[in-house]
Amino acid sequence: MPPFRADLHCHSTCSDGSLSPYDLVQEAFSAGLQGLSITDHDTIAAYTLAAEAAQQNQVLLIPGVEFSATLDDSSVHLLGYSFRLASPSIQELCRRHAIRREERNREILEKLSRLGMPLTMEEVRSASEITGSIGRPHIALAMVQKKYVPNIQEAFKRFIGDRRPAFAKGSPVSAEETIAAIREANGLAIIAHPHLIQDPSILNKLLELPFDGIECYYARFSTESNAPWIDIASKRGWLITGGSDFHGSVKPTIPLGASWIGEEVFQRLYEHHLKNNVS
Ligand code: AMP
Ligand code: ZN
Ligand code: FE
Ligand code: FE
Numbered sequence: 001m002p003p004f005r006a007d008l009h010c011h012s013t014c015s016d017g018s019l020s021p022y023d024l025v026q027e028a029f030s031a032g033l034q035g036l037s038i039t040d041h042d043t044i045a046a047y048t049l050a051a052e053a054a055q056q057n058q059v060l061l062i063p064g065v066e067f068s069a070t071l072d073d074s075s076v077h078l079l080g081y082s083f084r085l086a087s088p089s090i091q092e093l094c095r096r097h098a099i100r101r102e103e104r105n106r107e108i109l110e111k112l113s114r115l116g117m118p119l120t121m122e123e124v125r126s127a128s129e130i131t132g133s134i135g136r137p138h139i140a141l142a143m144v145q146k147k148y149v150p151n152i153q154e155a156f157k158r159f160i161g162d163r164r165p166a167f168a169k170g171s172p173v174s175a176e177e178t179i180a181a182i183r184e185a186n187g188l189a190i191i192a193h194p195h196l197i198q199d200p201s202i203l204n205k206l207l208e209l210p211f212d213g214i215e216c217y218y219a220r221f222s223t224e225s226n227a228p229w230i231d232i233a234s235k236r237g238w239l240i241t242g243g244s245d246f247h248g249s250v251k252p253t254i255p256l257g258a259s260w261i262g263e264e265v266f267q268r269l270y271e272h273h274l275k276n277n278v279s
Helices: 023-032 045-057 088-114 121-127 136-145 154-159 173-183 199-205 223-236 265-278
Strands: 035-038 060-071 074-081 187-193 215-217 239-244
Touching: 023 035, 023 045, 023 223, 023 239, 035 045, 035 074, 045 060, 060 088, 060 173, 074 173, 074 199, 074 265, 088 121, 088 136, 088 154, 088 173, 088 265, 121 136, 121 223, 136 154, 173 187, 215 223, 223 239
Parallel strands: 035 060, 187 215, 215 239
Antiparallel strands: 060 074, 074 187
């Protein structure tokens, strides 16, 4: 019997992934994963769409979300798991983010236009199969199609990456209020991919906040790169989570299951979910 593996970080077409929630669950089954959490950016729409596929494929699915938050003017990603799906606090936070994204996307397109790269929202929508919210990867793809840049990476590096000339973030949601909303929904609040945080002072401030865990296993990072985060989690008694951050064709080099967690941690999250969502 192969070991139990669960991928706790991936994106569907409800945000900026290229597979529908239904296809994502089937992909998990094909990849030999027994557990999954779909962690779309700032939306929980995928859970309902994927639940039936999970039952059919015998993949255990837990509610997840990846919130964009602000700490000291820097952008950080926070994961929430096993929260009450019907919780008004989570739904309200998703609604705030939907408004923030609309404003921010408009601002990005205005800046691109001023830089001589006009792009309409319609052009962005038709560049990808978007069923949910528009994210920067969708804008990047439309820029590639318009031949403004040769590839998605270049779009981020030169124009729409954090603090680049066409970047806009919209009205911020703080890390503290994000954690509070996850906790209000009786969910677990987790620091996403600490590997990617460049500024040590942001990392230190983040580590002072009341999290339940930290994403120690991430994407294709090596055992050595994961070790410091496992050490931090062990010393604090935090949950050690992990996942691939699979986006499908948007990030073709990272397959579903590139990082995963074992049965023990998954069961804790799964039981937490059952207590919250099954009466
Ligand atoms: P958004 O949530 O709309 O601000 O977009 C964030 C998404 O953009 C994340 O899923 C990242 O994977 C992607 N992203 C951020 N920086 C880069 C980059 N330099 N190259 C490619 N994708 C990126
Ligand atoms: Zn993404
Ligand atoms: Fe992220
Ligand atoms: Fe992600």
